Amino acid sequence: MRPPTLALAAGMLVLLPGCARLEPWVKPYERERLADPIMQFSRDGLPDKHREHVFVVREAARGATGVQGGGCGCN
């Protein structure tokens, strides 16, 4: 195990006992606001995909967008 990995594992063992009784702290009935469309990362699939395509064919960066299939392979 590399030293950073070892340190992380050791840190988790030390810190996690505090969360030993980790339970969901936002109950389903408290999620009303989160269900509103303005709380979605992507609201409308087609326009988001089109916008992603506009950027991916002009910029070198790609991936991890959360929008599936933004790239098209075209150059």
Added chain:
Amino acid sequence: MAATERFGSLAAHAWRVLASLAGGLLASGGARAVDLPADRAEALFHVYDGGGVRATGPALLVRKKLADKVSVSGSYYVDMVSNASVDVVTTASPFKEKRDAFDVGVDYVVRDATLKFSASSSQEPDYTARSWGLDVSQEVFGGMTTVNLGYTRGNDRVGKHLEPNFAERATHWQYRVGVTQVLTPRWIASANVEAVSDDGYLGSPYRVARFFGVPSRHENVPGTRSSRAIKLRAIGDLGARDAVRGEYRYFWDNWAIKAHTLEAGYSRYIGELWLADATARFHKQGAALFYSDNFTTTPTYFSTNRQLSAFDSFGLGLKLSYLLKRVEGGHEVKAHGAYERIRFQYGDFTDARTGRDYSFDANLLQLYLTASF
């Protein structure tokens, strides 16, 4: 002996922690099941106009549940492109072409997991791209956490206008993982990581590299590329029927490109019928190892593709949505208009016509209807 006891106690403690975590994560699922994506239809007309390139076209998407466990979707997208960009007018002739893209998807729900299979096809006169993908998402921890895993494989065929003997191929592999976490009753955050690998013909058969001020040789880019990207997002309800959103992506690849993309957004309902969204986006990237806009030596690989150069882009956008009709049962029809102005400012790409660093402004327009049914 004491050391052994201490180790035994620590190991037992660690086991209790892990068991408690696993129990919390898995047992909280119970008999609940995630919902399939809602039935909906979208019809879009899009325009991109900037830097001598104009791409317009319609796009359609329909998504429908079949029985209670499967949702199928299909979309069709058209890009009608007229290209008279700076590269084209200084090294070749302006051209027009059409790209048609089809996507199909099937979502399947099993308890708290959604499996999505998707396939896509994109056709241009000289470029065909086909891909398929599989994504799995699993809700855990009482629905507060969603874990996503995904894979896409793409195969491209590259041709060249008026050269039927030119036939190249490229293959793409995408691996992604993500976590979406409910933080509080008002805040959600997500982290996504994606690795993309490419193999094959990754350049353009038309692009010419500039040597000693003269566009003189076809570019030669490496036949493999491997990139990583990590994106962090958060969205929060501000309490006055409005929400704020922030995103950051860091990208790096083995062509030595590094990029930062920042985006912020604000959404607000206006009355019962209107919703307004404002966005600001900033992107900054470094150049690929083998990029130059004027080579003075002949390296193994060389390209004057400004997509691989060092540049910034900055965009400001506004979107308005209007509720046209609401039918009992929650079905809605909405009309949307979105406009974004984007400035691209290049750091090491010279406009051969003016001798200055190249820059341009682009306009992005989307007019669309959405219906849930």
